[in-house]
Amino acid sequence: MRFRSLFTTIVLLFALFSLKAQNDYFFAEGTRFDPKIPSPEKYLGYPIGTLHTRHDAIVGYMRELARISDRAKLDTIGETYEHRQLVVLTITSPENHRNLESIRKEHLKLTDPTQSVGDYTDMKSVVLLGYNVHGNEPSSSEAAMLTAYYYVAGQSAEVRAALKDAVLMVDPTFNPDGRDRHSTWANSYLGDPMVSDPIDVEHNEAWPRGRTNHYWYDLNRDWLPLAHVESQSRIDFYHKWYPNVVTDFHEMGTNSTYFFEPTKPFGSENPVVPRDNYDGLNNLFAGYFHEALDEIGSLYFTKEQYDNSYPGYGSTYPDIHGALGLVFEQASSRGHVQDSPTGKVAFAFTIKNHVTSSLATVRASVGEREVLLKHMENYFDSALEEGAKNPVKGWVFGDPADDGRNQAFIDLLLRHKIKTVALNDDIELDGKTYKAGNAFYVPNAQKQYRMVRTMFEKVTDFHDSIFYDASSWTAALTYNMPYAEWKGKQDLSGKELTRNDLKGTYARVPKTNYAYLIEWNEYYAPKALNYLLEKGVYVNYGSKPFSIETNEGVKEYGYGTLMIPVSRQEMDADLVHAYVEEATEIAGIRAQSVKTGFSTSGVDLGSGSFTTVRKPKAIMLIGGNTNSAEAGEVWHLFDSKVGMPITKVDMDNAGRINWSDYNTLILVSGSYNSLGESxxxxxxLWVREGGTLITIKGATSWAIGAKWVNEKYAPRSERETPERMDYVTSRDFYGAQSIGGSMYMTDIDITHPIGFGYTSRELPVYRNHSTLIQPSSSPTNTVVKYTENPLLSGYVNKANLKDIGGTASLIATGIGRGNVVMFVDNPNFRGMWYGTNRLLFNAVFFGNY
Known part of the structure; x- marks a missing residue:
């Protein structure tokens, strides 16, 4: 502690920091550097740790290293929503740079079970040093610059050996938009003298804070869903190289110390990852980390908390690809210096620990090079062998009524390099017919077998009952994808798909002077509808099924079908046709034209069962104590899937809203009592006058508690609590009582406007909360209801499962001329729940039913 206090004092006296003092602080005393290479502080004009460095300056420094040194090369792999560059600095010896492509191709042989490497003598460790996925955990991007400097300018024999035997890739900022949001905050409130009081504004960011990206998503959960451009670019780069080691540097509470892996044994580990990853590689690398941190006197802990099970983290996704993913957590200064029970935590000190772990990671990756290379080759060889031995040969899937959702799911599989085949023939499994054209097959006998398991397997048996995050992530369920096991003797045949095959079903529709029809069961139909409404086209939706003669022959149409009558429009038939063409092309879906309103069965097109769609004018309250993640999910959903703007208003400005300008209000989890009585x-009153109020999850609880609706909480069964238990076990006991991220089967009323577009009454939903709502006393208001034994995948204790069965997941109720649509569960969780997104689309477009 005396060592730490000494340097904390030095850090607080930034004005006295010389370049040599900085180098001696962050690196071992006497470390030699090439004077032609600028240090970060020389390039930036201030010592590292005195300010939070903007992302553009970080990129500028990396670009300068690549310009000056033949050890470095900078690649731009994408950009964020706010157009900040995503870059990777590749550092290796000049000779390796000259042969980089051949090194990459040779390295990829490790991932190909059809090729045997055997001799690893001349192969390189590939190390991806990744930093700052949470924008307000900023020390790691500063450490990234220092790490890059160390290997580009370093003159020691250790550095030269590392550059000879490894290819180092420094990704300095996984989340540039969030980082700059936080950096601006911290720098704006930096005092002189600095204020270390934890309650100071510098240490307490305003909503939505800098943790998340532009759409307020946690990108450290997005390696599996790939909902965002940052993750999509990063995953493309990942699969170009398949690194042997991937780091993921974080920060935690100020009052803690430092964490490195291994995590909690078994309970926090992914069941598809071979044991040698956890028992072998993790423990092997831990020796390097503790020696390095011991050397500088830093306190740390291991084998506690944190998670290696959810496959969508930056530290777990590599484990399912034959690599070693590593998470590091540093107690945060959340600003430049902050008080803690063990003394002041300075920004420079937090950076120092991450630099130390970065260098130790490279040291271990070089020292254990052949172990890592052999592990990766064995990983993919064993994956193919296990997949071939599985009595389940593969998985058949496909929704016959929703090509858009099929293609979105296939796109996810292909981005993760999972072999997927379009079937040549119809096949019937488990009483369902999968028709060629909308039937697909994923074989288990492939090198990505363990990712296949991640996408399709349902898991309900667990080693532990306490989960840091979700306990279920079965992607096929999140897409509400019909699927079944294939146990035939041979793999099913068909065309192997690429992403170039995913082009939607759009086809030109013949002009008509009568009407056009669009099926609402297509996932992207709301995008077409929104476009038409924006252009001033009148659109009706049908509340009953029918069949009719179209340009494609007699077709059957279900609940929610869109009908565009030509003669009713305030524009000529040519323009109506042009808008329908444009709308369906943008959405990638088909429309049909009809020459008559007389149906072959069911209602005619002039029936009262058709209702005019009200153009949504949506508003969402944000800020305050509302859930920024849920708000971001709503915002991103309508931006990216519908192209529809949603007005976002801070809670403090709610009193200024002219409510007559809007017809739809969305409230995410939070308490709204602070809005004031008026x-x-x-x-x-706005609802009673015809507005649609949509509440999600915690906002539904608030609405019920505030007596806005007459719905009631469901009773909970009595829990047996031991008369006495040891204090040390109490956390695990009470933790097992929570409902922490699992998947359940519900029954959906597909005849209700909020259920339009669904063709099956079975609908998987995601639950990560303990709120239980009784079905409505009105028999038609409970749109989505849990089945009696609903668990599909994930952990839940028996008492909770019994309580969940039969409760409501979505209730829609009328108040005056308006409606309140109450989501008990989040339909947009992590941007991955394509299966339940439609419920929110329906609530917005048809909520005034």
């Missing part, structure tokens, strides 16, 4: 009364 504003709340105005919203109630």
């Amino acid at each position: 504003t709340l009364d105005r919203i109630k």
